[in-house]
Structures are given as C-alpha cells and as structure tokens.
Amino acid sequence: MLERLAQELPGFLGYYNVIFVAQAALTTLALSAIGCLIGTVMGLALVLVRLMRGRLWAPLRWIAILFIEFFRRVPFLVTLMLAFFAFQLSGADLPLFVVAAVSVCLIGSAFLAEIIRAGFESVHRNQWDAAAAMNFGLLDTVRYVVLPQAWRVILPPAFGFFVLFIKDTALASQIGVVELTFAAKVLNNKGFSAALVFGTILVVYFAISYPLARLGAHLEVRLAPSRHRRP
Template sequence: MFSQIASEWPDFATYYNMLFLAQAAGTTLALSALGVVLGSLLGLALAVTRTTRGRLLAPLRTLAFTFTEIFRRVPFLVTLMLAFFVFQMFFADTSLFVVAAVTTTLIAAAFLSEIIRGGLNSVHPNQWEAAAAMNFSLLQTIRHVVLPQAWRIILPPAFGFFVLFIKDTALASQIGVVELTYAGKVLNNKGFSPALAFGAILIIYFLISYPLARLGAALEARLASSRHHRS
C-alpha cells in the first residue's frame, strides 16, 4: 500500500489537485461556519422561546419544542434529502450549496437550542426573580443577567458539537455538493488509490477539527478552574 501511495504521489500532488482540495475544504468550512453561526442564533431564539411562561406564548413554545424534537430525531441524511427535494419542487434554481447550508442550519439549531436551554436553566431561579423584581423584560433578563452566567455551561458542549458537526457536513456530498468527501470520491474516480485519496481527506479533516477540539478543551479547563475558584 505504501509503495503504491509513493508511486502515485507525484501525480496526486499537482497544483490543480491541491487547488481542488483547498476549494473543497473551503466549502466544508463554509458549511460548518454557516451552520454554527446561524444555528446558534436560531437555537438561542428557540431556547429563549421555550423558557417563556403564559398562555399567550404557548403556541410558540409548542412550535419550538416540535421543531427541536423533529430535527434532533430525524437523521441528518434524511433531512438533507427532504430539503433537496423540496427545493427542487419549489425553488429549482437554488444552488446545492444553499440547500446544504439551510439543512445544516436547521440541524445545528435543533441541537444547539438544547445545549443553550440547558445553560439557561442552570442559572439559579433567584437570578430570574431578581431581574423580574427590577422590571427587566425577558430579553433584558437573558442578555444582562442569564447569558453572562450561562455561557460557562454552554461553551464546552457547544464546542464538542462543533467538532462533530464538521464531520457531519460530509453528508452534503450525497446531493452533489463539492466538499471534502466529494473531492475524495472524485480523486478516487480519477484513478488514485482509495488509501491516497481518502487518506488526504482524513488528514484535512483532522487539521480542521483538531485545533477546534483543543480550543474547546482549553476553554473547558479554564472555565472549570474559574468555577472551582468561585466555589
């Protein structure tokens, strides 16, 4: 196997192949970043909606709960295929990247909403009551009182999700998005051995996800130390 990789390497490591891999890696990063950023914003909205009280907002709470449960339970690939066929039926000119980006945002929002909701619920009820006594609105309470305390709980599992999420974007290759996994298939079809083509993809995924995992571990250790000193 190693002799075959060595013999194929000069033809593999050409400018155009490296450019192709770099563009595929950029697509993977873009999908991941869009899913994380937009998913975090939507997830925060869902989490805040589910913390509300009163009958008037009950339909919104039900909608937020239903959205979260559906997109957390349905496999990523099934959601991606459904989104693909819906876009093909109603918005046929939509690019495959947009279809994948919408799907990753929905999936990320569902999972991140539960992480954020857990962080919000970790704040002692006295903090909520104190904000209510000061006539803070719900959004003011979340922004000025709850989130500054909850983010220490939210960040560690959120980073763990981010790392897994980068790998899940590989499923976008199933609808033809030219990301890293799709690039590996293309290079394999050009005649390069699977060990070389997908080995290169493996290394690129590692180079993308490992720094993020280390950053998450460092933040988790720092936050744990901070909580220990406070206690």
C-alpha cells in the same frame, strides 16, 4: 502498497488536485461555519420563545418545541434529502450549496437550542427571581444575568457539537456538494488509491477539527476557572 503510494504521490500532489482539495475544504468550512453561527442564533431564538409566558405565546412555544424535537431526532441525511426534494418540488433553482446550508442550519439550530436551554437551566432559579424583582425583562435577564453564568455550561457541549458537525457535513456529498468527501470520491475515481486519497482527507479533517477542539478547551478554562484550578 507503499510502492504504489510512492508512485502516485507526485501526481496526486499536482497543482490542480491541491487546488481542488483546498476548494473542497473551504466548502466544508463554509458549511460548518454557517451551521454553527446561524444555528447558534436560531437556537437562542428558539430558547427565548420557549421561555415566553402567557397564552398568546403558547402556539409559538409549541412550534419551537416541535421544531427542536423533530430535527434532533431526524438523521442529518434524511433532513438533507427532505430539503433537497422540497426545493425541487417548489421549483426553486438554487445551488446545491444553499440546499446543504439550509439543512445544516435546521439541524444546528435544533441541537444548539437544547445545549443553550440546558445552560440556562443550570442558572439557579433565585437569579431569575432576582432579575424579575428588579423589573428586568426577558431579554435583559438573559443578557445581564443568565448568559454570563450559563456560558461555562454551554461551551463544552457546544464545541463538542461543532467538531462533530464538521464531520457530519460530509453527508452533503450525497446531493453533489463538492466538499471534502466528494473531492475524495472524485480523486479516487480518477485512479488514485483509496488509501492515499482518504488518508489525505482524514488529515485535512483533523487539521480543521483539532484547533477548534483546543479552542473550546481553552475557552472552557478561561470562563470557568473555578472548575479548573491549577495546583
């Protein structure tokens, strides 16, 4: 097996193969970044809608709750297929990357909404009451009172989700998006051994995920020093 890998390695590291894998890695990064960034914004918006009080906001609150509960419980592959066939039925001729991006945004926003909600609920109720006593609106309360305290609770699970999300984007290969897993299948079909191809893709996934995990750990320590005192 090692002899075969040694024979294949020069051809596998050819210019076009390296460029192909690099472009696939950029696609994976782009999908992950879109899902995380837009998912965070949409997740925060969903949490704010759930915090609105009054009968007029009740329909929107229920829509937000149903959205979160639905997409948290539907597997990512099913969501991907639903988005793919929905665009097909609508007649919209969109690139596969856009279909995958919409899917990751739906999943990301649902999961991140729950993470953000848990962080908000970790802030003592007295803080909310004090902001209300000072005539703060909801947005000012969240911006000036809740978020500065909730970040320390939100960051660890959020970055854990980001790392898992990078790996979940591999399912986009099922509809033909040329990301890392799809690139591995193509190279394997070209005759390169599975051990060499998927071993290389494994290293690339690790190279993408590990710095993000370390960044999350670093930010957790910086923003929550009281829970990580050094001797």
